[in-house]
Amino acid sequence: MKAIIPAKDNSLRIPHKNYIPFYDGKSLVDITIEKLLAVFSPEDIYLSCENEKRKSVCDKWGINFLNREAALTDNDASFKEWINRDCDKISGEEDIAWCQVIDPLFNSYSDCINQWAKVRENHDSLVAVYPQKHYFLDANYKPQGFGFGAWHVKSQDLPLSFQFTFTFSILKRSCIRNIGYHVGSNPYWYHANNKTIDIDTEADFTLAQHVYAHMRNIE
Numbered sequence: 232m233k234a235i236i237p238a239k240d241n242s243l244r245i246p247h248k249n250y251i252p253f254y255d256g257k258s259l260v261d262i263t264i265e266k267l268l269a270v271f272s273p274e275d276i277y278l279s280c281e282n283e284k285r286k287s288v289c290d291k292w293g294i295n296f297l298n299r300e301a302a303l304t305d306n307d308a309s310f311k312e313w314i315n316r317d318c319d320k321i322s323g324e325e326d327i328a329w330c331q332v333i334d335p336l337f338n339s340y341s342d343c344i345n346q347w348a349k350v351r352e353n354h355d356s357l358v359a360v361y362p363q364k365h366y367f368l369d370a371n372y373k374p375q376g377f378g379f380g381a382w383h384v385k386s387q388d389l390p391l392s393f394q395f396t397f398t399f400s401i402l403k404r405s406c407i408r409n410i411g412y413h414v415g416s417n418p419y420w421y422h423a424n425n426k427t428i429d430i431d432t433e434a435d436f437t438l439a440q441h442v443y444a445h446m447r448n449i450e
Contacts, residue, residue, distance in 0.1 A: 234328040239304040240282040259332040264292045270341045311411025333430045334398040347401050355406040356415030359399040359423045364389040
């Protein structure tokens with residue numbers, strides 16, 4: 232199996248979000264690479280970025296650099312095109328693990344890989360999602376799975392929903408070629424149980440720093 236870390240350098244809301252110091256002098260990319268090195272050989276890990284200067288990160292950790300075309304880092308770029316472009320640069324037919332850096336509290340790589348070995352025959356992908364139960368209202372403020380007043384439902388009895396953060400997926404090459412996305416047509420849904428913060432804004436980044444530091448201190 233090969234692992235690709237898609238980490239562009241031209242983030243709009245937080246400039247260079249993936250590469251600026253996050254914790255103890257390490258960036259989100261550094262933290263992800265360090266975790267992946269516990270389960271992958273360095274020669275099987277690839278950093279996908281449009282800025283060739285970020286190759287220095289790969290040199291530091293001994294992993295590979297994939298030069299992604301700048302046009303394929305745009306928010307409107309075709310998922311299928313850039314995912315297949317990256318995969319085409321890696322020879323062979325091994326499965327590909329897509330490892331995002333925006334969820335630094337995730338560290339279930341080994342468990343996901345072990346689970347994939349068990350379910351691979353019957354599925355074309357494994358996708359990490361987060362189970363949750365919350366009091367959700369739809370766009371018209373209608374309660375989802377509960378009712379106001381006498382129709383109130385205890386939180387433990389709320390319907391289960393899942394948050395999809397793109398944190399981690401494993402896909403067969405054939406699935407990538409045909410679908411070109413982080414989810415196949417017959418996925419195995421891996422239920423992640425860690426706390427999660429999807430870093431999108433500066434406030435998210437700061438909050439994630441504090442939570443990550445706290446979690447490290449209690450380990």
